[in-house]
Amino acid sequence: MKVAVMGAGAVGCYYGAMLARAGHEVVLIGRPSHVEAVRARGLRLETRTFDEQVPLGASTEPGAVQGADLVLFCVKSTDTEAAAAQIRPHLSPDALVLTLQNGVDNDERVRSVLPSSEVAAAVVYVATEMAGPGHVKHHGRGELVIAPSRRSEQVAQQLLAADVPTQISGNVRGSLWAKLVLNCAYNALSAVSQLPYGELVKGAGVAEVIRDVVAECLAVAKAEGVEIPGDIDAAIRGIAQSMPSQYSSTAQDLARGKPSEIDHLNGFVVRRGEALGVPTPANRVLFVMVRLLENKQQPR
Known part of the structure; x- marks a missing residue:
């Protein structure tokens, strides 16, 4: 081949x-x-x-x-x-x-x-x-x-x-949404903190932020009519356990001064939430924070 x-x-x-x-x-x-x-x-x-x-x-x-x-x-x-x-x-x-x-x-x-x-x-x-x-x-x-x-x-x-x-x-669409939820939970937080997943989850209040982000993503997915397979909460916990030393792709992009895919992660959830009438304040905050860091790296 x-x-x-x-x-x-x-x-x-x-x-x-x-x-x-x-x-x-x-x-x-x-x-x-x-x-x-x-x-x-x-x-x-x-x-x-x-x-x-x-x-x-x-x-x-x-x-x-x-x-x-x-x-x-x-x-x-x-x-x-x-x-x-x-x-x-x-x-x-x-x-x-x-x-x-x-x-x-x-x-x-x-x-x-x-x-x-x-x-x-x-x-x-x-x-x-x-x-x-x-x-x-x-x-x-x-x-x-x-x-x-x-x-x-x-x-x-x-x-x-x-x-x-x-x-x-x-049901790849559902699996893609499941992966999106994982990315929304971890990518921006890893990027803003520049911490790998294993260290990130030890931070005070991080578990609660992840919980809020995931709940918003699931609400948007439900409004979209998407069926997300598997145990999403177990998958969220498993990320930090199975990949403790991994930095998110968004964190790697920011560290190298490159544009990230945040528009297609938390930003996507925010846009679909707006279109469907589903509030997404936690995702919006993470999206805005990453965009601010990206803009800060651009030449003035």
């Missing part, structure tokens, strides 16, 4: 490297410094059980998706439509575009730009970070839940064979 990773950040690099280790032809599409490092030495995949230089391709050009059977679409939610338009002229007619992004509507946004392509959403449960150009660190987990499509069963089997736990679900 030929695989292209559009937006080769920590998530895309991890799954791309796992597929490359399993013998698939993989090309990472990312920033020049990252691409140069991968071309020179391969991608360093550092996990708790192994530390390897994984040989794979790398390019800065969206055209590198040409000929790919599977495109792992991993760009920031803020770049979804623009990135989809960049790959549109180069996609194979039979390619599956799998969206591995934060937020709940990226597959719909990609489909609006690529109406003739097969697009499926995926829910990602992995703790990773870029430790430098050509170097991804894996801190834990790695499961994928993907939506049904013509190619989903085949792709799921290939992922399973590459040691990526994968399941197909008819």
